[in-house]
Amino acid sequence: MTTITSNRRTDAGSVRPAGPRKQARRSGDGLAGYLFLSPWLIGILLLTLGPMVTSLYLSFTDYDLFNSPQWVGLDNYQRMFDDARWLKSVRVTALYVALAVPIKLACALAVAVLLNNERRGRAFYRAAFYGPSLIGASVSLAIVWKAMFSDDAVVDRLLRTVGIHTGGWAGNPDFSLLMLVLLAAWQLGAPMVIFLAGLKQVPKELYEAAEVDGAGRWRRFRSITLPMISPVIFFNLLLETINSFQVFTSAYIVGGPNGQPAGTTLFYTIYLFDRGFGDYRMGYASAMAWMLLAGVGLVTLFLFRTARGWVYYSGDKR
Template sequence: MSALGELRRVKGQPASKQRKQNKAAFLFLLPWFIGLALITVGPMVASLALSFTRYNLLSPPRFNGIQNYIRMFEDERLHKALAVTFQYVFISVPLQLGLALLLAIVLDRGLRGLSLYRSAFYLPSLLGASVAIAILWRQLFGVDGLVNVVLGWFGIEGQGWISNPETALGTLMILNVWTFGAPMVIFLAGLRQIPVMYYEAAAVDGANRRQQFRHITLPMLTPIIFFNLILQLIGAFQSFTQAFVVSGGTGGPVDSTLFYTLYLYQQGFANLNMGYASAMAWLLLVIVAAFTALNFWASKYWVFYDDQD
């Protein structure tokens, strides 16, 4: 056999094996692709089509062009829902990430029972979006709730925090900040990846802990901060359960807890304006995508990676 023939034979075996592996991988991934098409892509396309219709779930949808999108400019409750949602996102997310980073730094100092603390702090992230916690939160901040009982010990007269328009949204922000566990664990993992030699070299140069945090910890953690920021930002825009349970599904008092997703739910399932609700869902998608893209664009000015010069 010639050398060329032998080379072709040797090359042909790995190629055939690779094709078999590709087929096996495709078969294993096929259920996921089917689920993606039926559960994600299909409903998204359907909602986009419904956003151009007038549909009340009881009769066939009727095409009405871009009337649903034009209606958004005149809908004052939608504008109120956007304002409440923006306020909730832009205040609670930075506070949540700040608390998560602070506790991650404390835990990174080698406390005894670290795994126990980590599990305890992570637990609110698993339960924070549940109906049970939302009901508990409503009880805590009620007129006879635990918050007012504690304030009474110090001679401070409490109030109905949930029923007061000036404080109702704040209670939901506190709930979101309380679910700091997931970003905290990610921050802790990032802190463990920073080489110790950087801190040792800085200490030799006379840098104190504050300077080390500013010039080493924060720059090295910027990719993790960026990752957590994107995740929590998207999650905060989609918050629904807390506002629904605490306000009884009304967004009250005086629409002070009317999250965008809650108003979308009211339009689609309470008022049976499914066409308008579909258009609202696509507006939310555009808003989230815009803020995500803005963060990716801005990241080149403050996110630093090890391979950068």
């Protein structure tokens, strides 16, 4: 018993002399490290984490920006389900995500496959297709887009030459959302570049073997390309889904705070902004923001669940 304790003591004693010195060096390193981190650290604490915690608190209060917040418990969350405009904004956003994400990804993949071939001027085409994404969130772009889809503007005229009379989409409740979906699809640069990288990874031997076996182009695409790049598709799907839930700038320019025409572009983010900064109901707006986070989280979780069924990782034994 005693020997053991004494042993331990000597052990501890033998370690001790080195301990403080080592620790001093470590903590010195740590200090410098934290100092170098400080711009980022201060940023995330003051500008991200702090506001997030505050907004979580505010979501349980009635807060009009002028008077101090009044605790109302879950009231804000309950009211959402009776709020017709909230439900409408959820529907609009869900419809948009359901349309914009697949269309944009399909376009991006198609362009990536075309650009994957060896041909002259490939670099130019890549730049040309990536271009629209660079000016992605710009206000001017949304204004031009709206102008293009007005009465007697480019799109209306083109459609009329093939006998389709829709009038301006910007003022037509049946087409206004589609107009924004097309805007998203046009900005396919980012997923396209990722798809291109994925396509480069597919081993050439697979195609050669398939060709020998007499598989056509479509067959090769379906049975080789798609499964081989499924992790990339999944990655793009996640990214685009999350991004699409947060669309704001273009929708605000096209539809304003009321989601014109007739509330068909009343996105969740637009309604949130309008409630908070237009009606000064910050508590309700904060609660909406947390509901959005929960909603996006659920959708992401769901996507991960389904991914097990269709995403193939090479080296996976399945």
